[in-house]
Amino acid sequence: MGAPQPDLTIRIKRHPDGTASLTCTRVDGTTTWQRQRGGYALVFPSHDLTHFAVETTLRYAHGFYGLIADGWEISDFAAPWPRGPAPIDALEVELIVGFFESERRDAAAWTAEELHAHAERYVAAQRALHPGRPIAEPPRLTDAQVKRVRDARDELLRRWSELPAGGTLELRFVRSRQTEESG
Numbered sequence: 001m002g003a004p005q006p007d008l009t010i011r012i013k014r015h016p017d018g019t020a021s022l023t024c025t026r027v028d029g030t031t032t033w034q035r036q037r038g039g040y041a042l043v044f045p046s047h048d049l050t051h052f053a054v055e056t057t058l059r060y061a062h063g064f065y066g067l068i069a070d071g072w073e074i075s076d077f078a079a080p081w082p083r084g085p086a087p088i089d090a091l092e093v094e095l096i097v098g099f100f101e102s103e104r105r106d107a108a109a110w111t112a113e114e115l116h117a118h119a120e121r122y123v124a125a126q127r128a129l130h131p132g133r134p135i136a137e138p139p140r141l142t143d144a145q146v147k148r149v150r151d152a153r154d155e156l157l158r159r160w161s162e163l164p165a166g167g168t169l170e171l172r173f174v175r176s177r178q179t180e181e182s183g
Contacts, residue, residue: 006172007069010052012045016165020045024068032073045160046104050097052171053152058145059176063093066175085134092136095119100153109150112141 009025020041023033036044055063062070064077067090076083086094099118103110110118119138126135141149160169 003172004174007175008065008173010048010065010171010173011168012048012160012171013168014045014160014163014165022048022074024065024074026069026071030071032068032075034074046157047097047101049156049160049169050100050104050153051093052173053149053156054093054096054100056173056176057149057152058096058141060089060093061175062087062089064090065173066090069173069175088134088136091134092139095122095136096139096141096149100149103150104153110146112143112146115146116140 005027007027011021011023011025013021013023015021015035018041019035019037021033021035022044023031025031051064054060055065060066067076067086068074072083077086085091096119099110099115102108102118103115116138123135123138126133156169156171163169
């Protein structure tokens with residue numbers, strides 16, 4: 001038995017003009033894509049790769065890439081929010097990705113407990129600022145999970161950094177069947 005068919009094929013391209021683009025192709029052949037220019041071209045590739053590391057390592061079925069596989073468009077994740085608020089799983093993934101991105105920018109290596117403490121403070125502040133708005137609970141990760149995500153992310157970022165102008169990094173997103181069935 002071969003590798004499972006991906007739910008999504010993800011291509012992140014480093015364009016010669018300094019821009020980047022994200023293209024996601026679903027099983028049915030439909031695509032959604034976005035070109036990132038200026039500062040976004042510097043930030044979003046690492047953010048998108050961190051999403052991939054978090055969602056595949058922690059087995060999220062309905063994070064950003066899972067929702068894209070379900071038919072969401074990339075533009076559905078921004079105002080005016082055509083599909084409404086993102087599901088709690090996707091909000092939790094975004095919270096985790098944000099903390100891994102903060103950790104990387106700060107050249108820190110947080111433990112699972114430190115990550116949870118940061119998440120608790122952030123969630124409390126968001127609840128105070130936006131009462132009634134859905135907010136994910138702070139995730140409880142183990143140090144082993146944090147290390148696996150960090151290692152996966154670092155490998156993806158290494159591959160991205162070595163990509164020449166005009167090159168494309170292609171990833172196969174296989175949705176976690178266990179998470180999908182249980183949640």
